[in-house]
Every structure is written in structure tokens, then in C-alpha cells.
Amino acid sequence: MAKVLKATAIEKCNGCELCVLEAQRQLEKVGLDAALIRVFTSKEDGREYPTFCIDIDPRINSIDIERIKSICPKFVFKIEEE
């Protein structure tokens, strides 16, 4: 069965983007263009802190997703079998 990366604890994300940059490094790139993970910031009225949302391109599963999972300081990701 194929292993896939999922952001299962998104509420813990602190927006550090280590996951984005790890995925880019695996492709020998530094930057955000054509990134396989994107982190969006938003802030709802009345909330003190911004919240974050993660968009994962399915092609992420062709690189080392274990390293992406383990670089996250907040344990946002899980690897599941599909």
C-alpha cells in the first residue's frame, strides 16, 4: 500500500515553514516556487493570533515524506497507508 503524508494536526502548526523548505531542499531548491507544500496564514477577527493552513501537493509522496514529518516541531503530520 502507498504511504501518504497528511496534515492531521493542523491546529498545532506555528507557520515555521520548515516542512516547505525541507521538501524544496529534497528537490535541491531554495525558495517557494512550485513548492509541494504551501503554508497559508489567515487571521480571523477577534483572534489574537494568526492561524495556518497547509496545502499538500500529492506529488509530495514521491519524495522522502518521513523527513518532512520528522522536521515538523509541532508533529502536525502523519504518514498513513492508502
Place this chain on the structure above:
Amino acid sequence: MEQLIKKALIIDLAKKTFEVKSFSDLNKFVGGIGIGLKLFEIYKDSKPIVFSVGPLNGFFPFASKTSVVVSDDGVIEDLYVGGNLSSRIRYTGLDAIVLCNESDEKVTLDITNTTVVFKSADTDLNSLGLPGKRSLLNFSGKEFLVQNYFSTPESFLERNMESKKVIGISVTGTEILKPKNFPAYENLYYEILKKKNELRVEEGVYPSCANCPLGCGKSKVGEIGGNVLIHSLVACHFADKIYSDVGIVFSCLNVLGYDYTHEDLENLPKLIEDTLKNIS
């Protein structure tokens, strides 16, 4: 490498024009506060606000701040703000953004790499730039905030932005950068990331600056003044134990392709001091 020549986006708010200028003679100022002060000196007559990053921003952990140089009643202030602004400026391919003169009406700036679109005051800042690749700097009614959260100390930035009638800035960076020695860069990245326990802040549950895992509560309000090497890189001052280590700094600069010498870094405080004297 092209990234070794310092590039600044010069925005004239009065004329609503912009241009990218290359400054090979700014290399000795390294980045951040170094090039920020020098650019301030060059554009002094236009009462500039200078946002600048250092050679490590966007590349290495804990090098996550943006330097802001402004004048407040003739006194030069150097401020440092957290969040994702420094990485976005780095990914525009620029080292600095200089806001010159004053707009005659309230304006929002939509910056994508080296292009600027001047937008009217009623523009929704959230509609600008590319989500995920942008950093938004907006006025909350009280403070200018990066990502609606990270601010600068005191109200120096706010007073300067108000006088220029700039009410928001979106910075989108889509450039892909290639360190000279990628395998060495990658190894060094992980080596530095492992040093997170050497930071002078506790891990927290707050929004984090880009490329810093800590989510500390202390980066919400940025920094003012301090160590010129740290602020030329532009690293977090809580990571001073890491980035005061000249060996680490040289390794970082070397894998990226810079050829600074020990003398260059030793001369930096004097260069900055002399520039500050010329401005004051």
C-alpha cells in the same frame, strides 16, 4: 553568482516609479543593518525607509528577521521584525527595498519580485500577491504588523509609514536560489537546526518566524539596536550564541558562494559606525 551583488528595489512614492539597482560596492556591508544604513545614506534626501535582509535569510534556521532603518526626528533607528518577511524578500532576489519620498495619497504596494504595482487605499491587502509565497505588512489601526502578528518596537516604523502614506505592503518572492555547494549547504542546515537548544528563548506555542521551529513568545515584538554582525546577517538576536561563532558564519557564507574574509567581518563594525556618523 548573481546573489553576491547586492540588489535593491528603489521605490519613489511621490512619482510612483520604481527601479532595481545593483550595488557591487555594498558587498563589504554584508547585509541587513550594514546595507540598510548605507542605502539610507545614499537616499538620505528622500527620507527613506529601508527594509533589508542578510545573506543567510531564507537559507538558514534562526536567520529570520528583517532589518528596518528609519529616521525619527533625525535620529537613525535600526529595527528588526520577525515573521516571514525576510524569506519573501530573499526570494524576490533582492537584498533591500527602499521607500523614498512621500505619496500624495494613501497607497498600498504590491511587490512581486522586482515589480511594484501602486494600489489605492481601498485595496484589500489579502487580494494581493500569491498566497503561500507572500508576506503581508499591514496597518492594524495601531501598529504595522507582518502576518497580522509580528511588530517592531516603539512606533518609529508607524510614524514613518504614516508620513509616507503607505498603509500596506505585499511582498511576493518566486525566485529559486541555488547555493554554490548544495550538499554542504544541506548538511550545515541540519547542523544549525540541531542547535535550537542554544537559543536564549524557550519553545512556545506562538506563531513562529519562517525557518525557526521555536514558536517563542518573544519574537512578537521585534528588536532594536544590538550586535552588528547578528543584525547584518540578519539573525534572531536570541540565536546570538550560534551566529556570533565566526566559524559557523564563515561556513554558511562559504556554502552559499560568498568569499568574505575575516578582515571583512572584523572591519564591519567600523564601516557601520562610519556610515552612521555620515548620516547623523
